[in-house]
Amino acid sequence: MSTTDPRTPAPGTANGTRRPGPVAAGDWTPWPEGLAETYRRAGYWTGETFPAFLRDRAARFSEATAVVDGDTRWTYAELDRRADSLAAGLDRLGVAEGDRVVVHLPNTAALLEVVFALFRRGALPVYSLPAHRRSELVHLASTAEAVALVTTDTHAGFDCRPMAAEVREEVPSLEHVVVAGDPGTPERGTVALEELRAEPDPLALADPDPGEVAFFQLSGGTTGLPKLIPRTHDDYLYSVRASADICALGTDTVYLGALPITHNFPMSSPGFLGVLHAGGTVVLSPDPSPATALALIEKERATLTSVVPPVAMLWLDAVERGSQAERDLSSLRVLQVGGATFPEEAARRVTPVLGCALQQVFGMAEGLVNYTRDGDPDEVVTATQGRPISAHDEVLIVDEHDVPVPDGEPGHLLTRGPYTIRGYYRAPEHNAAAFTADGFYRTGDIVCRYPSGNLVVAGRAKDQINRGGEKIGAEEVENHILAHPAVHDTSVVALPDPYLGERTCAYIIPRGAAPTRSEILAFLRERGLAAYKIPDRVSFVDSFPATAVGKISKRDLRGTTDQSGAQ
Numbered sequence: 001m002s003t004t005d006p007r008t009p010a011p012g013t014a015n016g017t018r019r020p021g022p023v024a025a026g027d028w029t030p031w032p033e034g035l036a037e038t039y040r041r042a043g044y045w046t047g048e049t050f051p052a053f054l055r056d057r058a059a060r061f062s063e064a065t066a067v068v069d070g071d072t073r074w075t076y077a078e079l080d081r082r083a084d085s086l087a088a089g090l091d092r093l094g095v096a097e098g099d100r101v102v103v104h105l106p107n108t109a110a111l112l113e114v115v116f117a118l119f120r121r122g123a124l125p126v127y128s129l130p131a132h133r134r135s136e137l138v139h140l141a142s143t144a145e146a147v148a149l150v151t152t153d154t155h156a157g158f159d160c161r162p163m164a165a166e167v168r169e170e171v172p173s174l175e176h177v178v179v180a181g182d183p184g185t186p187e188r189g190t191v192a193l194e195e196l197r198a199e200p201d202p203l204a205l206a207d208p209d210p211g212e213v214a215f216f217q218l219s220g221g222t223t224g225l226p227k228l229i230p231r232t233h234d235d236y237l238y239s240v241r242a243s244a245d246i247c248a249l250g251t252d253t254v255y256l257g258a259l260p261i262t263h264n265f266p267m268s269s270p271g272f273l274g275v276l277h278a279g280g281t282v283v284l285s286p287d288p289s290p291a292t293a294l295a296l297i298e299k300e301r302a303t304l305t306s307v308v309p310p311v312a313m314l315w316l317d318a319v320e321r322g323s324q325a326e327r328d329l330s331s332l333r334v335l336q337v338g339g340a341t342f343p344e345e346a347a348r349r350v351t352p353v354l355g356c357a358l359q360q361v362f363g364m365a366e367g368l369v370n371y372t373r374d375g376d377p378d379e380v381v382t383a384t385q386g387r388p389i390s391a392h393d394e395v396l397i398v399d400e401h402d403v404p405v406p407d408g409e410p411g412h413l414l415t416r417g418p419y420t421i422r423g424y425y426r427a428p429e430h431n432a433a434a435f436t437a438d439g440f441y442r443t444g445d446i447v448c449r450y451p452s453g454n455l456v457v458a459g460r461a462k463d464q465i466n467r468g469g470e471k472i473g474a475e476e477v478e479n480h481i482l483a484h485p486a487v488h489d490t491s492v493v494a495l496p497d498p499y500l501g502e503r504t505c506a507y508i509i510p511r512g513a514a515p516t517r518s519e520i521l522a523f524l525r526e527r528g529l530a531a532y533k534i535p536d537r538v539s540f541v542d543s544f545p546a547t548a549v550g551k552i553s554k555r556d557l558r559g560t561t562d563q564s565g566a567q
Contacts, residue, residue, distance in 0.1 A: 022097070022098030022212075023098070023124070023212065023213045023230065023425075027425055027426050028213060028230040028423060028425050028426075029421070029422035029423030029431070029435075030211065030232075030422065031235075031418075031422060032439070035418075036211065038392070039234075039238075039392065039418040042392060042418075044234075044238045044242075044390065044392070044418045044419075045210070045211075045234035045235070045238055045418065046210075046234070046237075046238075047210045047234070048210065048233065048234075048237050049119075049206075049207070049208055049210050049214070049233040049237075050116075050119040050214050050215075050233055050237070051119045051120050051122065051205050051206040051207070051208065052205065053116075053119070053237065053273075053276075053277075054076075054079065054080050054083060054116045054119075054120075054276070055080060055205060057076055057080075057276055057277065057279065058076040058077050058079070058080035060076075060279065061076045061251065061279040062075065062076055062077040063075050063076070063077065064076055064251060064279055064281070065281045066078075066079045066112075066276060066281065066282065067079060067109050067112055067281070067282045067283075067284065068281060068282070068283040068284065068300060069107075069108050069109035069283075069284045072109045074109060076276075076279075079112060079113065079116065080116075082113045082117075082197070083113060083116035083117045083119075083120050084117075084120065084202035084203070085117075085197050085198075085202070086113055086114065086117035086193075086196055086197055087117040087118075087120035087121040087202070087203050088201060088202060088203050089117075089195070089196025089197060089198065090117060090118070090121050090123065090148075090196060091121055091203055092196075093148070093176060093178075093191065093196060094147075094175065094176070095118075095121055095123050095147060095148055095176075096122075096123070096147075097121065097122030097123065097206060098122065098123070098124065099123045099124070099146075099147045099148070100123070100124045100125075100126050100144040100145060100146040100147065100216070101118055101123050101124070101125060101126065101146055101147065101148045101149070101150060102126045102128055102137060102140050102141050102144065102146045102148070102149045102150070103115060103118075103125045103126065103127055103128060103150050103262065104128045104129075104130070104132060104137060104149060104150065104151040104152075104160070104164075105130065105150060105151065105152055105180060105262075106130040106152060106155045106156075106260070106286065107130075107257055107260060107261055107284040107285060107286055108152070108180065108284060109284065110152075110180045110193060111261065111262070111284075112272070112282070114150050114180075114193070119206070119214070120203065120205060120206060121203065121206060122206030122208060124144075124213060124214065124215050124216065125215040125216070126140055126141075126144045126146055126215070126216045126228070127215065127216065127217050127218065127262040127267075128140055128218070128262065129218075129260050129262055129263070129530070130155055130156070130260050130262075131260075131470075131530045131531055131532050132530050133163060133528040133529060133530050133531075134163050134166055134167055134170075134527075134528025135225075135480070135527060135528040135529050135530075136225065136226070136528075136530060137149065137163070137164075137167045138167050138170050138171060138528075139225045139226075140218070140226075140228070141167060141171040141173070141174050142170075142171050142173075143228055143425070143426065144216060144228060144425075145173040146171070146173060146174055147173055147174065147175050147176065148174065148175060148176040148177070148178060149164055149167060149168065149174060149176070149177050149178070150178040150179075150180070150193070151163075151164045151177065151178070151179060151180070152179065152180045152181055153179055153180065153181035153182045153183070153184065154181070156287075159184075160179075161177075161179060161183065161184045161185075161187075161190075163528065164177045164179070164190075165177065165187045165190070166528075168187075168189055174189075175189060176189050176190075176191060177189055177190045177191070178190075178191055178192075178193050178196065179191070179192055179193060180193040181193075208233065209233075210232065210233040210234045211232055211233070211234055212232060212233070213230040213231065213232055214231055214232055214233045214236060215231055215236075216228045216229060216230060216231070216425060217229040217231060217264055217365040218365065219365065219366065219424065219471075220364075220365075220462075220464055220471030220473070225473070225476050226473070227424040227425070227427050227430060228424060228425035228426070228427075229365050229366055229421055229424060229425070230421065230424075230425045231421070235367075235418060235419040235421075236268065236419065238390075238418055238419050239268055239269075239367075239369060239389060239419040240268050240270065240271075240273045240274050240277055241274075241277060242389045242390060243268060243269050243270035243271075243274050243369065243371075243389065244270045244274035244275075244277050244278050246270075246371050246373065246389065247270045247274065247304070247334070247336075247359070247371070248374065249270055249274055249275060249277070249278035249280055249304075250278055250279070250280065251278065251279040251280060252280065252303070253275055253278060253280030253281070253303055253304055254280060254281045254283060254300055254301055254302045254303045254304070254331070255270075255271075255272065255275040255280060255281070255282050255283065255302065255303070255304045255305065256283050256285055256293060256296055256297055256300070256302040256304070256305035257271075257272055257282055257283065257284045257285060257305075258285045258287075258288040258293045258305050258306070258307055258311065259288055259306060259307060259308065259311075259339075259469070261284070263339075263469075264363065264364070264365040265306055265336075265338050265339055265361065265363065265469075266306050269306070269336075269338070269361050269363055269369050269371075271306070275304075281300075283296055283300045283302055288307060288311045289314070290314055290315050290318035290319075290322070290323070290324045291318075291323065291324065293305070293311075293315070294315065294318065294319070294324045294327045294329065295327070297327070297329055297331065297332055298327050298328050298329060298331075301331035302331060302332060303331055303332060303333045303334070304332075304333060304334050304336070305332070305335060305336065306335075306336035306337075306338065306361065307335070307336070307337060308337070308338065308339035308340055308468055308469030309337055309339070309340050309341070309342045309343070309346065309468070309469070309501060310340075310468040310469070310499045310500050310501065311468070312335065312337045312342065312346065312350070313346050313499055314499070315354070316346065316349050316350070316353050316354070319353050319354060320349070320353045329354055329355060329356070330355065332354060332355070332356040333356055333357060334356055334357045334358075334359050335350055335354060335356050335357070335358055335359070336359045336360075336361050337350075337358065337359075337360055337361065338360065338361030338362060338363065338385075338469075339466075339468075339469030340466045340468065340469050340501045340502075341385070341457050341501065342360060344382050344383050347360070347381070347382040347383070348382050357374070357381075358372075358381055358382065359371060359372050359373075359374075359381070359386075360372045360381065360384065360385050360386050361385070361386065362385030362386055362455060362457055364443060366420060366421050366441055366443070367415065367417065367419050367420025367421055367441065368388060368389075368393060368395070368415045368417065368419075368420050368441075368443070369388070369389050369419075370385055370386035370387050370388050370389070370454075370455055371386040371387070371389070372384065372385075372386040372387075372454070373386070373387075380452070380454055383456065384450070384454040384455060384456050385447075385454070385455050385456060385457050386454060386455065387452070387453040387454045387455065388415075388417070388453070389419075390417055390418055390419070392417050392418050393415065393417040393418075393420070394415060394416050394417055394440070395413065395414070395415050395449065395455075396413075396414040396415070396440060397409075397410075397411040397412070397413060397414075397447060397448070397449050398411050398412050398414060399411055399412070400412070402414075402436075407448075407449050407450055407451050408448055408449075408450060409448065410446050410447065410448050410458045411446065411447070411448075412442065412443075412444075412445075412446060412461055413443045413444075413445040413446070413447045413455075414436065414440040414441065414442055414443065415440060415441055415443060416438075416439045416440045416441060420441055421441065422435065422439050422441075423435055444460055444461050444462035444464065445457055445459075445460060445461070446458045446459045446460065446461055463475065463554070465492070465493075465494040465502050465503075465504050466494070466501055466502050467500050467501070467502055467503060467504060467532060467536075468499070468500040468501060468532075469501075470532045472504060472532070472533050474491075474492040474493065476533070477492045477504065477506065477524075477529070477533055477535065478490050478491065478492050478506075480524055480527050480529055481506055481508065481520065481523075481524070483523075483527065484515065484519075484520065484523050485511070486510055486511050486512065486513070486514070486515040486519075487508055487509075487510060487511060487515075487520075488509045488510060488511040489508070489509040489544070490506055490507065490508045490509070491506075491507045491544055491552050491554060491557055492504055492505070492506045492507075492535065493505055493507065493554045493557055493558055494558075495536075495537070495558060497536075503536040503537070504533075504534075504535045504536050504537070505535060505536065505537040505538070505539060505558070506520070506535040506537070506538050506539070507539050507540075507541050507544065507557055508520070508538060508539070508540050508541070509540075509541060509542065509543065509544070510540055514540045517538040520535075520538050521534055521535070521538070544557055545557055
C-alpha cells in the first residue's frame with residue numbers, strides 16, 4: 001500500500017521547487033545544422049523516435065516473443081500494451097512530458113516496460129546501473145533534476161528501498177520513488193510499480209522532435225562523478241539500426257543480455273534495442289556468471305550475447321575445464337567482447353572452446369562504436385577492436401600537440417560523427433577540455449590505426465580505472481576516502497589484473513595512527529559508494545612520489561611499498 005494515490009496528479013512543484021521542464025537548449029550541444037542536414041541526406045537520421053519505435057515493431061512482429069525473463073515471456077504486442085498502461089499510470093502520478101526519471105533496475109522485463117513507458121509518456125530516462133548506490137543516485141537525480149526514481153525492492157541481496165528514500169530526501173526535485181516488487185513499509189512519495197499498471201486506457205503517443213534529447217546515459221566518470229550524456233532520437237536510433245545491420249540481426253536472433261543492459265554496450269551495440277529493432281528475442285540474465293548465463297544459452301537457444309573480457313575468460317575456463325563443460329552451446333553463433341581490451345591469447349580460444357565466432361566491439365556511451373566484421377581475417381578479429389560503424393565517423397589519431405600520427409603509431413583518439421555527442425549536459429568547463437573547437441570528442445583512449453581502418457586500443461590517457469568493463473573515476477573514490485577523519489591524503493591507481501584487466505588500489509597517507517583496511521572499506525560502504533568502486537587493495541604509505549612539477553606520479557606510486565612492507 002503506497003502513501004501516494006496514483007490516480008491523483010502530483011502538483012506542479014517538487015518539494016517546493018519549480019519543475020525542471022524540458023531540456024533547455026543551452027544545457028546541451030546539438031549538431032551544427034549543416035552537419036545535421038548531411039546526416040539526414042545520407043539516410044542516417046530518419047526522424048524515427050523512441051515513442052514510435054516499439055509501436056512500429058509491435059505492429060510488425062506482434063505475436064513474436066520480445067522478452068524472456070525467467071518464466072515471464074512477453075510478445076511484442078504485450079510489451080507494447082504494458083508500455084501503454086504504465087505510461088498512463090505515470091501520467092496520473094504526475095510525470096509530465098520532458099520530465100527526467102532515474103531508472104535504477106536490474107535485468108528484468110520490468111526494465112523494458114518502464115523505459116518504453118517513459119518514452120511513450122514523453123519523459124526522459126536517466127540510465128543508472130544496478131550497482132549504483134546512494135552517492136551516484138543523488139548525483140544523477142540532482143544533475144538531471146529528476147522528478148522520479150524507479151528502483152527495485154531488492155537486488156543481489158541489497159535492499160534498495162531505504163536507499164531510495166534517502167535519495168528522495170536529499171534531492172529537492174525528486175517527488176516520487178517507484179518500486180518494482182514489494183514497496184515495503186510505506187514512505188511518503190513511494191508507489192508500487194504494480195499500482196501504476198492498473199490504468200487500461202492508453203495515452204496519445206508522444207511526438208517529440210527527433211533531433212531533441214531522448215534520454216541520458218553516463219560517462220565513465222574519469223574526473224569525479226560521471227557526466228550526463230544527452231542522446232537524441234535521431235543519433236541513437238541510427239547507431240541501433242546500423243549496429244543491427246552490421247551484426248546481421250533478424251527475427252531468428254535470440255540475444256542473451258548477460259551484462260546490465262543499461263550499459264551502452266548491451267543496450268545498443270547492437271544490444272537489446274538492436275534485437276527489438278530486428279524482431280528478435282531478448283533473454284535477460286540476472287547475472288553473467290557461467291552457471292547462470294551458460295544455462296540460459298542452452299535453455300533458450302541463444303544465438304548472440306555480449307560480455308566484457310573478464311566474463312569471457314570465466315566462461316572459457318568453465319567450458320574448457322570446469323563445471324560447465326557439458327553445456328550444449330551449439331545455438332550460439334557469436335560472442336561479442338568489448339568494454340575493455342581483450343587479450344589476444346584469450347581471443348584465440350573463443351571459437352575452439354565455445355564453438356562460435358568472436359566479434360570484438362570497442363565503443364563509448366558518448367558515441368563512436370567499432371566492430372570487427374563477419375568475414376574479417378582471424379588476425380583482425382583476434383588482435384584488433386574493429387572499425388567504425390559509419391562512413392561519416394571521423395577519426396583522428398594525434399600526439400600530445402594534436403598533430404596526426406602515422407598509421408600504426410599510438411596516439412590520442414579524437415572523433416566526431418552522426419552519433420557522437422558534441423558536449424556533456426550542463427558541463428561547459430569540462431566540455432571545453434573534452435571537445436575541440438570544431439567538435440571532435442577527446443575520448444581519452446590511446447589507439448593505433450592500421451591502413452584497413454581497424455583500431456587497436458593501447459591504453460587510457462585519462463585517469464580512469466577499467467575494472468572488468470566498469471569505469472571508475474579515481475578522483476571520485478579519492479574524494480570519498482578523503483572524508484575519513486584519519487586520512488591525510490590518498491591516491492587511487494589501477495593495478496594490472498589477469499581477469500579484471502585492472503583493479504583498484506588506494507594508497508593512503510594517514511593522519512596520525514593509520515586506520516585499518518576494514519575501517520576504510522566499511523566507511524566507503526556507509527557513504528553509499530557502489531561495490532565495484534570499493535578499492536580492491538588499500539596500502540598505507542608515508543608519502544607519494546612526485547613528478548618534476550610536483551604532481552603525484554601515479555606511475556611510480558604503483559610500485560610503492562606500504563608501511564607494513566607489503567607491495
